Amino acid sequence: xxxxxxxxxxxxxxxxxxxxxxxxxxxxxxxxxxxxxxxxxxxxxxxxxxxxxxxxxxxxxxxxxxxxxxxxxxxxxxxxxxxxxxxxxxxxxxxxxxxxxxxxxxxxxxxxxxxxxxxxxxxxxxxxxxxxxxxxxxxxxxxxxxxxxxxxxxxxxxxxxxxxxxxxxxxxxxxxxxxxxxxxxxxxxxxxxxxxxxxxxxxxxxxxxxxxxxxxxxxxxxxxxxxxxxxxxxxxxxxxxxxxxxxxxxxxxxxxxxxxxxxxxxxxxxxxxxxxxxxxxxxxxxxxxxxxxxxxxxxxxxxxxxxxxxxxxxxxxxxxxxxxxxxxxxxxxxxxxxxxxxxxxxxxxxxxxxxxxxxxxxxxxxxxxxxxxxxxxxxxxxxxxxxxxxxxxxxxxxxxxxxxxxxxxxxxxxxxxxxxxxxxxxxxxxxxxxxxxxxxxxxxxxxxxx
Amino acid sequence: xxxxxxxxxxxxxxxxxxxxxxxxxxxxxxxxxxxxxxxxxxxxxxxxxxxxxxxxxxxxxxxxxxxxxxxxxxxxxxxxxxxxxxxxxxxxxxxxxxxxxxxxxxxxxxxxxxxxxxxxxxxxxxxxxxxxxxxxxxxxxxxxxxxxxxxxxxxxxxxxxxxxxxxxxxxxxxxxxxxxxxxxxxxxxxxxxxxxxxxxxxxxxxxxxxxxxxxxxxxxxxxxxxxxxxxxxxxxxxxxxxxxxxxxxxxxxxxxxxxxxxxxxxxxxxxxxxxxxxxxxxxxxxxxxxxxxxxxxxxxxxxxxxxxxxxxxxxxxxxxxxxxxxxxxxxxxxxxxxxxxxxxxxxxxxxxxxxxxxxxxxxxxxxxxxxxxxxxxxxxxxxxxxxxxxxxxxxxxxxxxxxxxxxxxxxxxxxxxxxxxxxxxxxxxxxxxxxxxxxxxxxxxxxxxxxxxxxxxxxxxx
Numbered sequence: 001x002x003x004x005x006x007x008x009x010x011x012x013x014x015x016x017x018x019x020x021x022x023x024x025x026x027x028x029x030x031x032x033x034x035x036x037x038x039x040x041x042x043x044x045x046x047x048x049x050x051x052x053x054x055x056x057x058x059x060x061x062x063x064x065x066x067x068x069x070x071x072x073x074x075x076x077x078x079x080x081x082x083x084x085x086x087x088x089x090x091x092x093x094x095x096x097x098x099x100x101x102x103x104x105x106x107x108x109x110x111x112x113x114x115x116x117x118x119x120x121x122x123x124x125x126x127x128x129x130x131x132x133x134x135x136x137x138x139x140x141x142x143x144x145x146x147x148x149x150x151x152x153x154x155x156x157x158x159x160x161x162x163x164x165x166x167x168x169x170x171x172x173x174x175x176x177x178x179x180x181x182x183x184x185x186x187x188x189x190x191x192x193x194x195x196x197x198x199x200x201x202x203x204x205x206x207x208x209x210x211x212x213x214x215x216x217x218x219x220x221x222x223x224x225x226x227x228x229x230x231x232x233x234x235x236x237x238x239x240x241x242x243x244x245x246x247x248x249x250x251x252x253x254x255x256x257x258x259x260x261x262x263x264x265x266x267x268x269x270x271x272x273x274x275x276x277x278x279x280x281x282x283x284x285x286x287x288x289x290x291x292x293x294x295x296x297x298x299x300x301x302x303x304x305x306x307x308x309x310x311x312x313x314x315x316x317x318x319x320x321x322x323x324x325x326x327x328x329x330x331x332x333x334x335x336x337x338x339x340x341x342x343x344x345x346x347x348x349x350x351x352x353x354x355x356x357x358x359x360x361x362x363x364x365x366x367x368x369x370x371x372x373x374x375x376x377x378x379x380x381x382x383x384x385x386x387x388x389x390x391x392x393x394x395x396x397x398x399x400x401x402x403x404x405x406x407x408x409x410x411x412x413x414x415x416x417x418x419x420x421x422x423x424x425x426x427x428x429x430x431x432x433x434x435x436x437x438x439x440x441x442x443x444x445x446x447x448x449x450x
Numbered sequence: 451x452x453x454x455x456x457x458x459x460x461x462x463x464x465x466x467x468x469x470x471x472x473x474x475x476x477x478x479x480x481x482x483x484x485x486x487x488x489x490x491x492x493x494x495x496x497x498x499x500x501x502x503x504x505x506x507x508x509x510x511x512x513x514x515x516x517x518x519x520x521x522x523x524x525x526x527x528x529x530x531x532x533x534x535x536x537x538x539x540x541x542x543x544x545x546x547x548x549x550x551x552x553x554x555x556x557x558x559x560x561x562x563x564x565x566x567x568x569x570x571x572x573x574x575x576x577x578x579x580x581x582x583x584x585x586x587x588x589x590x591x592x593x594x595x596x597x598x599x600x601x602x603x604x605x606x607x608x609x610x611x612x613x614x615x616x617x618x619x620x621x622x623x624x625x626x627x628x629x630x631x632x633x634x635x636x637x638x639x640x641x642x643x644x645x646x647x648x649x650x651x652x653x654x655x656x657x658x659x660x661x662x663x664x665x666x667x668x669x670x671x672x673x674x675x676x677x678x679x680x681x682x683x684x685x686x687x688x689x690x691x692x693x694x695x696x697x698x699x700x701x702x703x704x705x706x707x708x709x710x711x712x713x714x715x716x717x718x719x720x721x722x723x724x725x726x727x728x729x730x731x732x733x734x735x736x737x738x739x740x741x742x743x744x745x746x747x748x749x750x751x752x753x754x755x756x757x758x759x760x761x762x763x764x765x766x767x768x769x770x771x772x773x774x775x776x777x778x779x780x781x782x783x784x785x786x787x788x789x790x791x792x793x794x795x796x797x798x799x800x801x802x803x804x805x806x807x808x809x810x811x812x813x814x815x816x817x818x819x820x821x822x823x824x825x826x827x828x829x830x831x832x833x834x835x836x837x838x839x840x841x842x843x844x845x846x847x848x849x850x851x852x853x854x855x856x857x858x859x860x861x862x863x864x865x866x867x868x869x870x871x872x873x874x875x876x877x878x879x880x881x882x883x884x885x886x887x888x889x890x891x892x893x894x895x896x897x898x899x900x901x902x903x904x905x906x907x908x909x910x911x912x
Contacts, residue, residue, distance in 0.1 A: 037708060043512040043790055044535035050518065062492075068499040069518045077498065085494035088568045092490075123535070148710040148831060183710060183831050190712070192831045226906065229678045259488055260591040261627055263634065338497050378824040378838025379858030379908065383627055383636050388675075388858040388908040390827075390836035407834055409858050409908025411677065448677035448860075448908045 006170050008070060009162035012054065012079060016164035021057040021097045022079075023163035025296070025335060026050070026070065032123065033153040036130045044127065053337040054082040060091040066337040094324040098297040099165040102319055102329050108293040108300035109284040113173035115201035119156055126152050129178065129202075133210060137180040137195070140215035143222065145185040147214075148192065152178045161298040169294035174200050177432060180210050184218035191406075193218030194372070196239075198289060198432045217371060221392060224404035226449040233367040233422075234410055234445050235360060235396060238429040238437030240370050241350075245279075246435045248414050249345045250382040252281075252306050254321035254332070256343075263385045263415060264312055272312045273418035278351035279307040281316065281332070288347030290434040296335025301346070304330050307418075318343050349436035353424035357439040360423045362399035364441055369394045369401060370410065385413040391447075408449035417442055451476050451614070452502075456522050457606045461545045464506050464529035465608060469536060470543060471507040471772070472529075473607040475745065476520065477787040481599040482563055486575035489583075489592070494568060503787040504532040507769060511536045516788045546610030552749070553614045554742040560618055561646040563598040570647070571596050574655045578624050581656035585663035588670060590634075591627035594659065596620075598646070605747035607768075613747035619738070619892060620649045621881070624659050628666035635672070635855075637665025638822075638840060642881045642892070644740040665822065665841050668853045675842070675857035675909025681817035682859065682902045683810055683845060687878035688822045690895030692902075693728060693800050694884070695826040695835040696863040697721075698895075701755050701763075702781070702793040702886075703770035705830040712833035712864055716761045722867035724759040725803050732780050732796030738881040739796040739893040746782035746791050753779045756867075767793045785889040795884060800897035803873025807899035810872045812848035818907055819843040819850050820859075825882065833863035836908075858908040866902055874899030 009024040016022035028050040035042045052075060053066040063086030065078045134150035154176035161169045177198035184191050195214030197205040236244065256262040264272060273279070283292050283301040295301055297319045305313050317325060318333035318341045333341035361369065374390035381387075388411035395402045412420070425439030457474055464472040481497040501518040502525060513535025517528040556562060575594040582592045598620045606612045621642030628635050639662040641653050684692060697713065705711035713721065722728075732741045732750025741750040746768045754762050766774070767782030770793060783794035811819065819842060826837030836858050843850045879896035 038510070040510040041535075042510065043514055045514040045516075045790065046531050046535065047516045047788065049516075049788065063494055065496040065498075067497070068501060071518075074498065074500075081496040081498075085496055085568070088484075088491060088494045088572055090490040090492075092492075146709045148708055190832050192710075192829055259593075260629070261634075338495060340493050340495075374827045374829070374834075375836035375838055375858045375860075378826055378840075379836065379856065381636060381856055383634050384669075384856065385633065386856040388838070388856065388910075390834070390858060390860045390908070392834075406832075407860055407862060407906060409677070409836070409860050409906060411675075411857065411908050411910045413910075446677050446908075446910045448906050450679065450906075 005158055005160035006162060006168060009160045010168060012075065013162040013164045019058060021164050023055040023097050023161065025053040025161045027157065027159040027337065029155050029157040031155045032126060033151065034126050034130045035149060035151045036134050037149065039131065041127055051337045052078060054078050055340060056082040056086045057095050057097060058086050060093055060095050061086045061089040062095045062340060063089055064340050094320055096319065097163045097165050098167050098299050098319045100167065102299050104328060106300045106302050111286045111291055111293055113200065113286060113291060115174045118154055118174045118176060118201045121202060129207065133178055133180050133207065136211035137182050137214050140211045141219050143184045143186045143219050144182050144215055146183040148181040148183050150180040163298065167298040169298035171293050175289060176202060176205065178205055178207065178210055180214045182214040182218040184222055186222045188223045191218050191221035191224065193221065220394060221404045221406065224392065224406035226407045227395065227405050228450050229448045231444050232447045233364055234442050235364050235367050235369045236440045236442065237371050238427060238439060240373050241440040242431055242435045242437035243373060243376050245348055247376060247380045247382055249348050249435065252316050253343045254315040254317035254325060257315045258321055258324055261383050263383060268312050268314050270312055271310045273307050273310040274421045275310040276353065277307055277310050277418065277421055280305045281345040281348045283346035285347055287430050288436060289430055289432050290346040292346055295331040296333035296341040297329065299329055299331040301331045304332065316343050316345065345434045348434060349428065350424050350438065352426045352428045352438055355423055355426060357425050357427050360425055360439050360441050361396055361401065363423065364396050365399060367396040368405065368447060369396050382414065385415045387412050387414050387417065408447055410445045410447055412445045420444055451478060451602060451604045452520055456525065458545060459522065460525040460529050461606065461608050463526050464504060464533050465543060465545060467533055467537065469506045469508045469533065471608055473505045473605065474525065475503045475787055476604040477501060477601065479599060479601045481597065483595060483597040484571050484575060486579050486594040489579065491572050499786065501787045502528060504528040505790065506532045506536045508536040512769065512790065514790050543608055545608045551612045552743060552747065554616060556616045556618065559648060561648045562618055563600055563646060566647045574622065574650060578622065578655040578659035582624055582626050582659035582663040585660050586667050588628045588630055588667055589626055589663050590629040593625045595623045603745065605745065607747065611747045613743050615742050617644060618646045619644050620646060622653065622655060622658055624662040626662045626666040628670050630670035632670065635666050635669035637662045637669065640881060642738045644736045644738065669855065672853040672855045674911040675854040676907055676911045677909045679904045679906050681814045682905045683814060683817060683819045684897065684900045685819065685821045686807065686874060686876045686897060686899045688880045689820055689900055690798065690800060690880055690897040691823045691826055691882060692837055693897065694795060694798050694895045695828040695837055696861065696866045697728065698795050698798050699828050700830040700833060700863055701765055703764045703766045704793050706764050707770055707773065710831045713761060719761055720759050721761045721864060722756050722759040723870040725873045726756055726759050726867055726870050727801040728756040728799065729754050729801060730765055730781065730795050730798045734797045737797045737879055737894040741796060744780045744782045745784045746778065748778050748780045748782065750780045750796060765793045765795065767791055783891050785891055789889050794886065794891055795893050797894040797896065799895065800900065802875050802877040802898045805872045805874050807874040807876050810874055810899050810901050811845060811850060814845045815847060817845045819845050828863065835863055836860045854909065860906045860908060866905065869903040870900060871903045872901040
């Protein structure tokens with residue numbers, strides 16, 4: 001385990017001055033990334049990185065400093081800067097590091113997120129994998145003109161946290177992923193499609209599915225055209241569902257709620273979704289790639305239901321927002337090196353419904369199947385709830401996939417979309433990042449097109 | 451940053467088992483930021499990031515490694531890792547004498563962040579916050595943040611290039627929420643320049659706060675955006691991001707050389723309305739995307755991409771330029787020493803035309819007037835792009851009338867370029883961050899008021 005990281009963190013935390021709370025968060029990772037193009041390795045990156053974030057709270061004032069190095073002189077400078085920054089913050093009675101009492105009796109889940117064998121995979125093997133992926137994607141369909149990119153990447157990450165109130169936490173995880181982007185061309189125009197797999201180790205990756213997905217998704221869009229504007233039922237691909245839930249996730253953020261920036265403010269206990277909607281954040285589920293034993297304050301994680309039978313249960317909190325709102329932390333502190341803990345989801349997902357994707361399409365009748373969306377960051381707003389994105393996909397006619405569609409937008413509001421969920425697929429798909437997806441049917445959205 | 455002899459020895463070490471090209475990139479970045487939220491200073495953060503990226507190119511293969519260990523031994527280990535990745539092919543070159551130096555110091559006018567008291571940075575935020583709150587009772591939340599970064603870089607390569615730069619960027623961001631009968635709306639304003647604290651001789655924090663607040667307040671009265679195809683007028687400044695997406699990314703040489711851009715093989719051809727001239731100018735003023743040298747040590751320059759509608763050139767980094775046997779164009783950029791450089795935009799401008807902006811608006815019977823855009827996205831292979839309108843209005847019978855709620859616009863790059871029907875005489879610029887393959891770099895875009903004949907507006911109104 002990452003004992004040396006915990007040692008570094010504990011040593012720094014032990015140096016707290018009287019009246020001062022001091023926390024050190026230390027991370028280290030080893031990464032490999034291979035990109036291939038045209039049968040050659042385009043780039044091969046290998047790197048080890050380490051860094052530290054130091055938080056100081058004194059007289060209820062908070063300061064933070066970080067550095068991309070674990071050298072002794074840099075650590076000293078970082079602690080000094082954090083102390084200096086704390087002098088300029090304004091006091092807040094709720095500032096304070098996590099103490100063992102914040103765990104509230106919850107024991108850290110036993111998650112096995114580390115696959116030692118990934119560290120031993122020779123680089124040549126990873127290169128060969130990416131080259132095979134490119135070849136297979138090119139060969140998957142005669143209409144594939146080119147493979148824009150084929151790549152493999154992995155990361156072995158360890159982290160430790162210690163603070164002067166007696167909290168210690170450590171975690172480690174492995175992750176790998178492979179992807180390909182196919183460019184299809186049948187003379188009528190060009191379309192791109194994406195294939196992707198991720199897991200904790202190589203054996204988790206279905207390497208035959210990536211070329212198949214990339215080719216299918218590119219080729220079935222060939223000849224795509226805008227269709228006339230209308231109101232339409234939409235069926236979302238699992239990747240799109242993930243993206244939509246990702247936008248929605250900040251509405252459950254306890255910090256946003258406290259500061260008047262959540263569209264769910266004041267609505268706990270009210271119905272905010274269709275009655276069959278169950279939404280939860282469960283970082284204790286080891287299948288989720290965002291799973292973790294501890295949160296960014298060093299508190300053991302737990303399963304947090306957010307919407308039960310369509311009813312909003314509450315908000316996610318870190319130690320600070322939990323104290324300020326009086327409900328306590330839900331162990332939802334997120335943490336990067338360069339910032340104080342925020343609040344966020346780690347493993348957000350809907351509970352799967354009874355229907356397969358095929359059954360959902362069959363029952364949808366006439367609809368738009370959305371394969372991918374664009375402009376999520378520019379066209380959605382989790383505060384107002386406005387939602388408008390570019391979409392590509394296929395028309396669904398009488399329950400079967402038909403003509404391809406591009407250059408249209410689909411729009412609604414996040415509030416409306418949650419109420420309009422008619423079907424949740426049984427195809428729960430865990431994906432990199434903090435949100436899982438599945439096929440999802442939304443009763444009505446506005447399509448803008450030709 | 452590191453000794454000249456160490457640079458030479460590291461490059462020689464990287465090529466000792468062969469290779470066509472080696473490069474060392476050293477970066478030392480100090481940053482500070484502050485956030486004012488809920489009416490008080492929430493936090494100050496300082497950051498220090500220092501390290502080197504080593505690259506060895508053989509044939510079409512690039513080996514890359516990075517390290518935070520800047521000792522000669524640490525650099526050699528990274529050089530070994532980069533060389534191993536590119537092993538087994540390519541020729542051998544010897545390292546040219548790295549005596550050709552191109553070194554840039556901070557301009558004397560720049561007030562470096564470390565010479566500014568933290569208290570002064572915090573005061574700016576309090577002023578912006580107070581101005582935003584004073585804009586109206588409906589303003590229910592204000593977040594003001596300040597960020598500066600001083601980035602020192604050193605680039606040297608086996609061709610004999612040796613260049614350094616010392617750059618300071620400063621930015622202030624205000625985000626407001628207004629609450630009314632129809633729910634909450636947001637407003638945002640975020641000017642930044644390649645300048646030190648003297649930025650605030652030019653930019654008034656109160657004005658930034660007021661602008662963000664006014665946007666949020668205006669949207670409380672907004673009507674749903676229409677859906678369908680309509681004429682779109684882009685106000686000077688912010689609309690430039692449309693051209694960043696509509697053609698900028700498709701003109702980056704990596705997409706071209708991978709046969710993944712709609713603009714491949716189009717040099718010398720008409721790709722846009724004759725009113726359209728687009729340049730990428732890294733040397734322009736002190737905009738957010740301005741550089742003295744790029745992250746491969748080549749001087750930033752003004753590159754004409756489209757002239758009077760005719761495609762004239764792409765944007766190049768070292769690797770793609772070597773392959774095409776031409777000079778790089780000063781567009782090789784990377785987020786940090788941890789990343790490989792690639793062709794990126796700097797300050798991308800659609801140049802001024804002759805139309806009067808007022809007349810452009812009066813010429814539209816029914817359409818959309820876009821004042822602020824929230825960024826966008828493009829698939830360079832198909833040219834399909836989107837961008838979000840965060841402040842927009844209806845144009846009815848030649849008059850700007852009601853504000854519209856946030857909506858996405860969607861179009862195709864080559865089609866949109868051909869549908870530019872008027873270009874105004876009122877050029878202005880805009881500040882943003884550009885993301886590509888996981889790397890984010892500061893850019894600006896700019897344009898005068900522009901009329902696009904028709905685009906699809908993704909609203910909810912029937």
